[in-house]
Amino acid sequence: MNPHIIIADDHPLVLKGLKDFLIEKNFNLLASAKNGKEALTLIRAHLPDIAILDIKMPFLTGLQIAKKCKDENLKTKIILMTFEKDEKIYNEAKALKIYGYVLKEFALDEIENCISSVIEDKPYFSPELLSYIEFNEVPEKIKSLTGAEIKILRLVGENKTATEIAKELFISSRTVEKHKSHIRTKLSLDSKSASLYLFAKENSKFL
Template sequence: MTAETAGTAAVPITLLVVDDHPVVRDGLRGMFTSASGFEVLGEAANGVEAVDLVARLDPDVVLMDLRMPGGGGVDAIAELARRGARARVLVLTTYDTDSDTLPAIEAGATGYLLKDAPRDELFTAVRAAAEGRTVLSPAVASRLVARVRAPGNEPLSSREREVLALVARGTSNRDIAKELFISEATVKTHLTHVYGKLGVKDRAAAVSEAYRRGILG
């Protein structure tokens, strides 16, 4: 045994497992207990319990599910960040939709893995999280990159909002030009920019998307 290995064994990475399914908690506890270099300090069935146990046990890493009755993972992550908890949170869930991944990462999660990740990948992720390094499953990383690159992330200018508001009232390009004291060609240019930013192809879709996003009230 090398000195490095001995050091790792002597100071294991401590874990808190948070999941509302007992079978999942048992499986994760067994997996990490059987591997060298890890110690499971406790388990929680929801986010509220997790916050309380983190305060009491001070783990290095929290394996956090997201959708749990009695207290979700995102709220727990945000509360741990608010309290300045030392623990790093590694989300481990079955959900990889934007509505799950983005709030969790914005709340302060260090990493995000899916439950179908191979055990070696999970071990590596926990070690990385303990060191404060960001860990994302390939599927989640791809979604985040796609979201950043996708149309619709650039805000509309004040003039583009004015044009869109008039379009929503059913105003023609010619009448929009008259009302805003610009040429009809300029109106068309603004609309082209609006379509690109909203990721749509026509006036009706632009208005619908603008209402959906709250751009038009």
């Protein structure tokens, strides 16, 4: 199936590059738009199978267009293009059941795979984006720790002893040991003294 496609981007060079690429690959390109308002008008007029939209455009963003299409029950599948590896935007896109999310620096490498995937009714998200979000997502186990426990874990990662930690936090070293024991339980770590230190080192950017 050769889907009907419209594209929208407020950067003339990006728009031209995408247009030329889709034509060269024999995709059925119906029209292109330079802003969100034009893009929505084109979607309503042509009801294309796919709309490839820049996330940030004047008048309406790609996400706002996706929301309007959803509210109006339009069947066009939305693919968003962006430079941003932003977890909040990614989550909004998923909530709106957006079909594709492609990072602009890889757009021409990925857009063909993305379209093929979307035609088969499978969402496509840039692998680069997914690995970035997974890498920057706070591990579930850490979320279960209290503020005091996170502080202690951070200091353990700095190779501080229970006595040094106690001094720094104005608590007794017995309280520190108690906290460490709770942290180990929550993180399912064994009681070897190094296990806590290694975990803290590996996850230091989340502490």
